[in-house]
Amino acid sequence: MSGLMIAEQDPGCRTMMAELMSEEGYSVTVTDSAADAFSGILKRNAQVVLLGSQFDDLAATELIPLLKQCNRNLTIILVSDEESQPVIRKIRAEGIFYHALKPAKPEDGDEIRQAVKCAFENVSHSVQ
Numbered sequence: 001m002s003g004l005m006i007a008e009q010d011p012g013c014r015t016m017m018a019e020l021m022s023e024e025g026y027s028v029t030v031t032d033s034a035a036d037a038f039s040g041i042l043k044r045n046a047q048v049v050l051l052g053s054q055f056d057d058l059a060a061t062e063l064i065p066l067l068k069q070c071n072r073n074l075t076i077i078l079v080s081d082e083e084s085q086p087v088i089r090k091i092r093a094e095g096i097f098y099h100a101l102k103p104a105k106p107e108d109g110d111e112i113r114q115a116v117k118c119a120f121e122n123v124s125h126s127v128q
């Protein structure tokens with residue numbers, strides 16, 4: 001089954017995003033392990049990934065190209081604290097769908113909800 005993967009090192013943020021996305025009706029998988037993330041992506045269990053900026057001591061700028069090699073159709077939404085413009089430009093060049101700010105509390109989840117909704121709409125349109 002295809003769905004949403006949340007690959008986030010911070011347990012509080014990971015849990016909060018999982019609850020937000022589950023409430024929206026998505027099939028959610030969570031992981032704090034790069035190996036599990038790669039496995040899920042290779043098995044095509046995830047169409048959309050919410051990726052934290054640091055994961056298993058690797059920066060997102062290092063992970064995104066590898067994730068895209070595993071599945072070039074993967075939609076990646078980077079969820080991070082504010083980054084510098086040069087870093088954001090580099091990450092966008094790697095092929096992310098969207099960059100969202102990390103929510104501090106559940107009420108801050110509107111941006112991520114909208115980004116995930118748009119990502120799945122984009123995936124469904126590209127499949128047709």
